[in-house]
Amino acid sequence: xxxxxxxxxxxxxxxxxxxxxxxxxxxxxxxxxxxxxxxxxxxxxxxxxxxxxxxxxxxxxxxxxxxxxxxxxxxxxxxxxxxxxxxxxxxxxxxxxxxxxxxxxxxxxxxxxxxxxxxxxxxxxxxxxxxxxxxxxxxxxxxxxxxxxxxxxxxxxxxxxxxxxxxxxxxxxxxxxxxxxxxxxxxxxxxxxxxxxxxxxxxxxxxxxxxxxxxxxxxxxxx
Amino acid sequence: xxxxxxxxxxxxxxxxxxxxxxxxxxxxxxxxxxxxxxxxxxxxxxxxxxxxxxxxxxxxxxxxxxxxxxxxxxxxxxxxxxxxxxxxxxxxxxxxxxxxxxxxxxxxxxxxxxxxxxxxxxxxxxxxxxxxxxxxxxxxxxxxxxxxxxxxxxxxxxxxxxxxxxxxxxxxxxxxxxxxxxxxxxxxxxxxxxxxxxxxxxxxxxxxxxxxxxxxxxxxxxxxxxxxxxxxxxxxxxxxxxxxxxxxxxxxxxxxxxxxxxxxxxxxxxxxxxx
Numbered sequence: 001x002x003x004x005x006x007x008x009x010x011x012x013x014x015x016x017x018x019x020x021x022x023x024x025x026x027x028x029x030x031x032x033x034x035x036x037x038x039x040x041x042x043x044x045x046x047x048x049x050x051x052x053x054x055x056x057x058x059x060x061x062x063x064x065x066x067x068x069x070x071x072x073x074x075x076x077x078x079x080x081x082x083x084x085x086x087x088x089x090x091x092x093x094x095x096x097x098x099x100x101x102x103x104x105x106x107x108x109x110x111x112x113x114x115x116x117x118x119x120x121x122x123x124x125x126x127x128x129x130x131x132x133x134x135x136x137x138x139x140x141x142x143x144x145x146x147x148x149x150x151x152x153x154x155x156x157x158x159x160x161x162x163x164x165x166x167x168x169x170x171x172x173x174x175x176x177x178x179x180x181x182x183x184x185x186x187x188x189x190x191x192x193x194x195x196x197x198x199x200x201x202x203x204x205x206x207x208x209x210x211x212x213x214x215x216x217x218x219x220x221x222x223x
Numbered sequence: 224x225x226x227x228x229x230x231x232x233x234x235x236x237x238x239x240x241x242x243x244x245x246x247x248x249x250x251x252x253x254x255x256x257x258x259x260x261x262x263x264x265x266x267x268x269x270x271x272x273x274x275x276x277x278x279x280x281x282x283x284x285x286x287x288x289x290x291x292x293x294x295x296x297x298x299x300x301x302x303x304x305x306x307x308x309x310x311x312x313x314x315x316x317x318x319x320x321x322x323x324x325x326x327x328x329x330x331x332x333x334x335x336x337x338x339x340x341x342x343x344x345x346x347x348x349x350x351x352x353x354x355x356x357x358x359x360x361x362x363x364x365x366x367x368x369x370x371x372x373x374x375x376x377x378x379x380x381x382x383x384x385x386x387x388x389x390x391x392x393x394x395x396x397x398x399x400x401x402x403x404x405x406x407x408x409x410x411x412x413x414x415x416x417x418x419x420x421x422x423x424x425x426x427x428x429x430x431x432x433x434x435x436x437x438x439x440x441x442x443x444x445x446x447x448x449x450x451x452x453x454x455x456x457x458x459x460x461x462x463x464x465x466x467x468x469x470x471x472x473x474x475x476x477x478x479x480x481x482x483x484x485x486x487x488x489x490x491x492x493x494x495x496x497x498x
Contacts, residue, residue, distance in 0.1 A: 076316045076317075076319070076320050079312075079316050080312070080313075083312050
């Protein structure tokens with residue numbers, strides 16, 4: 001007798017793509033605004049980017065109900081941290097917290113594919129990329145979600161991040177200027193939108209710098 | 224006469240129907256350094272006296288942020304106060320998580336009061352030795368509550384607790400009718416004047432008091448020393464002019480107005496651990 005499979009799944013994939021690029025004193029976090037289920041569109045105007053702390057911004061694709069629950073947990077934990085330490089969490093601290101929170105549900109995971117972007121304690125841009133159960137790595141750039149396989153090879157080609165295995169260790173930071181990075185993100189999303197049905201509608205870009213956060217919105221193809 | 228026989232534990236009634244342990248806990252509140260709260264229709268100000276145990280040490284924190292819209296000032300055993308503040312913060316966060324909205328102040332004080340009551344009915348516990356002035360803003364407006372170690376709580380327009388609080392209360396009783404419609408600046412000024420009453424002759428300096436404000440469109444935050452000093456300067460200078468003294472608006476002028484204002488209740492010495 002073949003194994004019985006569930007006819008109901010607790011998960012759904014709402015699609016979409018998230019990208020982040022770290023600069024010397026800035027970080028760019030971008031995501032499309034399309035939310036889908038199956039072959040249908042639920043809405044063309046859903047933000048997948050959320051500010052967790054002054055210097056840490058999370059962008060997640062996957063199952064948005066799990067993403068929302070994850071954000072709520074992180075927001076509450078951040079409040080507790082602020083009460084105890086009298087300051088906001090740094091991006092590397094938030095990165096570790098996110099990893100622990102994800103692994104906490106190792107046996108019923110948050111179906112969330114996260115990219116955390118922000119500024120580290122020295123003011124340099126940093127990007128952390130995750131899998132669904134909390135394995136994470138600090139990188140110079142990353143893409144997650146339905147369009148990630150189309151975007152990552154192109155970012156590799158353009159940004160040439162040195163291997164973390166090299167000795168002496170080389171900086172993972174991209175020597176791009178902020179306008180160049182924003183432009184690259186726009187290009188990359190325009191391309192992904194062409195071939196990935198789950199990516200499109202609008203592109204939301206958040207640029208994090210020491211003096212604050214700026215947001216840009218760009219139209220994408222709606223088909 | 225019979226106090227000593229029935230005061231050993233909190234689960235023993237006295238023949239006159241009192242729980243002495245609870246009353247002793249309220250005494251601990253009176254030993255702590257003063258904390259004052261006042262509210263208008265739109266703002267709540269909490270202020271306290273910073274009394275350091277010795278010249279070498281720093282003063283203890285007596286005002287805590289619970290959430291953007293709630294703050295608490297304590298008097299008595301500050302350690303108990305810290306623990307209760309942590310509880311209040313966690314209640315606020317949990318409510319916010321479940322209901323995506325800020326915790327109404329009235330709910331919070333009931334939780335606190337129930338928590339305090341438990342300690343008055345367990346033989347292996349002792350009552351919390353701290354009084355809490357909870358100030359907050361919710362949909363029904365600005366509120367100020369006082370939570371006792373007994374588990375009772377009351378709502379106030381203005382109140383003061385701790386040592387020499389009677390002086391502040393006398394001042395507040397004279398002025399409270401104007402608080403409802405008072406501006407934010409006037410409310411802060413009244414709070415600092417009330418703190419001055421508890422100092423009784425000691426010169427009022429911004430380093431001696433901590434003041435916090437919250438209100439409509441203004442999340443809970445502490446006022447910095449400069450701002451407090453500016454407010455002090457306004458009335459110190461006025462008082463000096465009234466006295467007809469020549470000279471600059473010096474803090475020494477506080478001696479004259481303090482004589483008029485000081486209620487002067489003969490309080491016991493502040494016990495070292497409760498400052």
